[in-house]
Amino acid sequence: MATQQNGTANGVNGDASAGPVSTRFTDIPSAIDIPVQGDQEDEAVEIDLEDLVDDPTELCTLFENERAAKTYWMTVALAYAKQHKIDHAIEMLLRGGSAIQSNSTNPRDKVSMICCLCWMYLWKSREAPRVAPDGTRVSEAKTKEYYLQLATSSLNDAARLNPSFPPIFLARGVLLLLRASLQAPSKTAGGIGSEKHELLKTAVKSFDDALRVSQGKNMLALMGKARALFLYAQVP
Structure with a gap:
């Protein structure tokens, strides 16, 4: 039997009772700007983190060529994880770890x-x-x-x-x-x-x-x- 409240099922006006809302990945932005080398000092490529490509290979290559900081690698990896594309997140982290190790003088950065x-x-x-x-x-x-x-x-x-x-x-x-x-x-x-x-x-x-x-x-x-x-x- 459906739960009754004020003569309606499942809460007020028939709406289902609101459950707890997960805050996981709420700090991941909808888009991110990746600094790139070019004629202008402030050139950047915008990446839509809510519509990521199914194959992260090109993104990894871009990040490697532009010597992207650790923050960019991890943000995109977590954006993939947010979409439950864990294999893509793992690929980003593996290639990012190798790139950071090559570019950084401090091994703890990775x-x-x-x-x-x-x-x-x-x-x-x-x-x-x-x-x-x-x-x-x-x-x-x-x-x-x-x-x-x-x-x-x-x-x-x-x-x-x-x-x-x-x-x-x-x-x-x-x-x-x-x-x-x-x-x-x-x-x-x-x-x-x-x-x-x-x-x-x-x-x-x-x-x-x-x-x-x-x-x-x-x-x-x-x-x-x-x-x-x-x-x-x-x-x-």
Whole structure:
């Protein structure tokens, strides 16, 4: 039976009740100007971030030729992610990371790009199948584990460049949560869930580190810690 309110269904005047609105990607502009070399000092190419091309190859080439700053690479990558084109976002971040490394004298300049790449792999892992689909070779299947390995590699690269970079702690906690979710229950009575226990314990520490560097203001870290503690209590 439909919910009734003042004689109407689903809220006032039949309108559905408004749910929470996500603020993810709200800081991504609708367009961005990329400075380019030309006769005029202030020449720029405008890129519509709400109507991006399906193949980012030309954009990557433009950015490489114009030695675009890290901000432009990341903004376009996140604009692709906003449209759920994660593979394109990953391509932008991979090529952008290589370009920034070549153009910058400070290797730490690319840490934020590598960390962002890690988050994209975590996103892909959540959407990927747990096991290889029928007819697909295990070595070629892009499963949850496949993307978690890529995320781990990216996170390790970022940590080598700047181990105290704050976003690393949150990313590591989420990665450990996802890896713990893939652990099968142990059939040995004396060691049930021991590996999962260890993963969750380490995840809690990572979330604690994220909370510490944010003076307790990182709500994602707080929710991640709560999730890890809840799962930890469920494992025998």
